[in-house]
Amino acid sequence: MRHWLALIILFYTFLNFLIGRQIYGLLKVNKFVFWPVFIILAASPMLGRFGVKALGLIGNFWIVFFYYAAFVAVLGLIVKHKPVIIGCYVIIFLAILYGYGHAKDIQIAHYDLKLPRVAQELHIVMLADIHLDQDKDKGYVAKMVRQINALNPDLVFLVGDIFDDRDVNLLYQEKETFKQIKSQYGVYGVLGNHEYYTGHLDEILKIFKEANIRILRDEVTETAGLYIVGREDASRRQRKPLTDLLKGVDRAKPIILLDHQPVALNEAEQAGVNLQLSGHTHRGQFFPNQLITHRIYEDDYGYLSKGGLQVIVSSGYGTWGPPVRIGTQSEIVDIKINR
Incomplete structure (x- = not known):
């Protein structure tokens, strides 16, 4: 691992x-000024992770810039035409600027589904990958709650990576805001991989409970004439098999599975799950990463029908790391369950 x-x-x-050498060649500025500044920028993603908060946001933007600039730097080894290289960097800056604004534009993704044996029509709102952290705008959670309530849901599902910061006080400050989510049958959620990274899982779970968000950890609950199954994140090796979780359930009622990562679809289908709701992928967040997630996951975004199983994977409400979306969409998933 260390290697x-x-x-x-x-x-x-x-x-x-390579990037620094290329930009220095384009700018022709004082090297004793340029290189120290460039080194700090290049190191900002790591410095931000180690607690230098002032560089955290800069580091997030640098990740996107580096991602695209690396291609331009390699291109510059072949193409020596200066206006072409300058044009590439202009496009990168414009793309990041666009992606920053676009990430804040939350769209509603609508799905109309039919589930077998459903007792009543239901309106479900699902959010994945909220990624609440210190870099999110003030009022981020309040805006999200308003958007949820505007849809007037019967059920609300939060499918993992809700909180993503080492300072658990940030979540505590938003507890009362989360409590304002209005849903006839309640708010249910599961953990994602990032809740475990915080190092404060017990405190997080306590706050969620106080905020009236029921986190299901390899648990099954029954409400509104259906079963809701919440799995531990796939990164937890000790999570229970679905067959064990579903022992004793009444198969005359539909089963909805909340699983943060869109994995083990065969297991869900064979276990008789009717609908799986997932997130995690962000659909790659910025282009061309969606080409990679599409290769990794059987369903990295949107709707999939697999035998008797229906799957919806969200690209996520928030962003992780860079507050930028290029070629993907921040969204709330709005699901109408028909009889």
Whole structure:
């Protein structure tokens, strides 16, 4: 593991050197000013993760800039035409500027589904990957709650990566705001991988409970004439098999599965799950990462019908790391369940 980490850091350093050399050649500024500033920018993603908060947001933007600039730096080894390289960097800056604004534009993704044996028509609102952290705008949760309530849901599902910060006080401050979510049959959720990264899982669970969000951890509950199954995140090796969770359920009622990552679809189908709701992928968040997530997951975004199983994967309400979306959409999933 350490060898891989060392190789990644070495590769990152090398690509940053190519980028820095290329930009320096374009700007022709004082090298004693340019290189210290560039090194700080290149190191900002890591410095931000180690507690230098002032560099956290800069580091998030640098990740996107580096991602695209690395291609331009490699291109510059072949193409020596200066206006082409300058044009590429202008496009990168415009794309990041667009992506920053676009990430804040929350769309409603509508789905009309039929589930077997459903007792009544239901209106479900599902959000994935809220990623509440210190870099989110003031009023981020309040805006989200208003958008949820405007849809007047019967059920609200939060399918993981709700909270993503080491300072659990941030979540505590938003507890009363979360409590304002209005739903006839309640708010249910599951954990994602990022809740475990915070190091404060017990406190997080306590706050969720106080905020009237019921987190299901390898649990089954019954409401509104259907079963809701919440699984531990797939990163937890000790999570229970679905067959164990579904022992004793009344198969005359539909089963909805909340699983943060869109994995184990075969297991869900074979276990008789009717609808699985997931997130995690962000659909790659910025282009062309969706080409990668599409290869990794059987369903990385949107709707999939698999035998008797229906799957909806959300691209996420928020963003992780860079507050930028290019070629993907921030969304709330609005599901109408018909008889």
